[in-house]
Amino acid sequence: MALPSLDPVIHQATRLRIMALLFRNRAAAFTWARDTLGLTDGNLDTHSKRLEEAGYIRRGRVLTTGGFQVRLRITPEGDAAFRAYLDGLKAYLVPEAADPTSDG
Amino acid sequence: MDANLHEGERLTPHAAVAEIRRIEGLHGALARRASGLTWMIWGIVAPAIFVSYALLGILVGFPSDGDGYHALRFLFPALWAPWAAIGLVATATLWRSVGLVIPRRSAQGWEGVLTGAIIVGIIFIGFAAIAVAKIPVAEFAWVLMAQGIGVITVGLLGLNCNDATERRLWILGGILLAAVALAGSLLLGGDILLARQWFTLISPLTSGLVLFGGGLYLTSRA
Numbered sequence: 001m002a003l004p005s006l007d008p009v010i011h012q013a014t015r016l017r018i019m020a021l022l023f024r025n026r027a028a029a030f031t032w033a034r035d036t037l038g039l040t041d042g043n044l045d046t047h048s049k050r051l052e053e054a055g056y057i058r059r060g061r062v063l064t065t066g067g068f069q070v071r072l073r074i075t076p077e078g079d080a081a082f083r084a085y086l087d088g089l090k091a092y093l094v095p096e097a098a099d100p101t102s103d104g
Numbered sequence: 105m106d107a108n109l110h111e112g113e114r115l116t117p118h119a120a121v122a123e124i125r126r127i128e129g130l131h132g133a134l135a136r137r138a139s140g141l142t143w144m145i146w147g148i149v150a151p152a153i154f155v156s157y158a159l160l161g162i163l164v165g166f167p168s169d170g171d172g173y174h175a176l177r178f179l180f181p182a183l184w185a186p187w188a189a190i191g192l193v194a195t196a197t198l199w200r201s202v203g204l205v206i207p208r209r210s211a212q213g214w215e216g217v218l219t220g221a222i223i224v225g226i227i228f229i230g231f232a233a234i235a236v237a238k239i240p241v242a243e244f245a246w247v248l249m250a251q252g253i254g255v256i257t258v259g260l261l262g263l264n265c266n267d268a269t270e271r272r273l274w275i276l277g278g279i280l281l282a283a284v285a286l287a288g289s290l291l292l293g294g295d296i297l298l299a300r301q302w303f304t305l306i307s308p309l310t311s312g313l314v315l316f317g318g319g320l321y322l323t324s325r326a
Contacts, residue, residue: 006117013115013123020127025205036130086124092117 004088007081009054014039014047022057022074023082030059030070048072056081131205135266138202140322142195142216142264147316149191150251151308153184154244158304166243166300188220215263223254240296244303245289251311252282270322277314284310 010019017037022028028036034044051057056078061068074082115123160183164176195216227250234241258264259274288306292299 006120011115011120013119016115016120016123017127020124021130024128024131037127089117089120093121 004091006088006092007085009051009056010081010085012047014043015051018044018047018051018072019056019074019078019082019085022072023079027071027073030072033072051078054078054081132266134202134205136270136325137323138198139264139266139270140319140324141198143319143322144316145194145198145319146191147312147314147319149187149194150315151312153187154247154304154308154311156183156187157244158308161243161300161304184224188224192220219254219258219263222257223251226250226254226257240294241289242292242296242299242303244307245285245299248303248307248310249282249285249289252278252280252285254278255281269325273318273322277318280314281310 010016014037018033021033021037030044030048033039034041037044039047048057048059052059055075058073058075060071060073062071063069157180160176160179164179196213199213199216227247230246230250231243233239234246255278256275257278259271259278262271265271265274284306285303288303289299292302
């Protein structure tokens, strides 16, 4: 059975964590996402830019009582892409696909 | 390439799944605890409704007795509503708070509304059928049975469930409620007055214990 290729934008440890967090939460403050995922500012900034370029998330500023806050929000395209990624992962995890000799 | 990107980092499908589960787990416990607290809220509201109706029944007499007019009779179809409203507001407030952290789960509020509609619908449809067929059933026994059937239905439909354990709890809780109602009705036979007296005690206690106890279990395992 041919295994589906996994979206390379999402299939990267840090971006996967960002997408999983936003898939669940829809939106998150940059600082909260950074602390929750245990990332550095630079790391989250770089990977979120990559996701934004792919159209999967949107970065914006909102005015809060504590000043401007950077927020990350998953887009409908990102939501669909993450769902497709999850479906792709399932194909790898069915027993026959888990054959370690397979070069898929 | 930016040093932060680490594009070459190898991620196996199993590692990806583990990573997603870890992120999900950050908030799964919160959702399960909130579900448990929701059960506990209704574990107080449901017995309160029974007790209110018991007091009204003492004051006014039950409609099925047909013993004349009383100014407070109009309360019978509506007395549950203020309690349900209190439960609804408490539940909505709880999930709005949870929604600050997990908006997706909180956005499933329609499942809670549907759950209420199913249970209330079964109760009223049953009352209409009992009135038409003139079946000698104690009112509180039917409400307990209807709660059980409603809770089982919700469990079978998979509404309001964070995981399989929660779904099993809905079904088990519903079976317990319905079984107590059925066993009590069978034991007390057709003596409607005796059944009414016993179910004034049995129904609030059973619904309180099942819902509050179920909620306590859900919060403790989260």
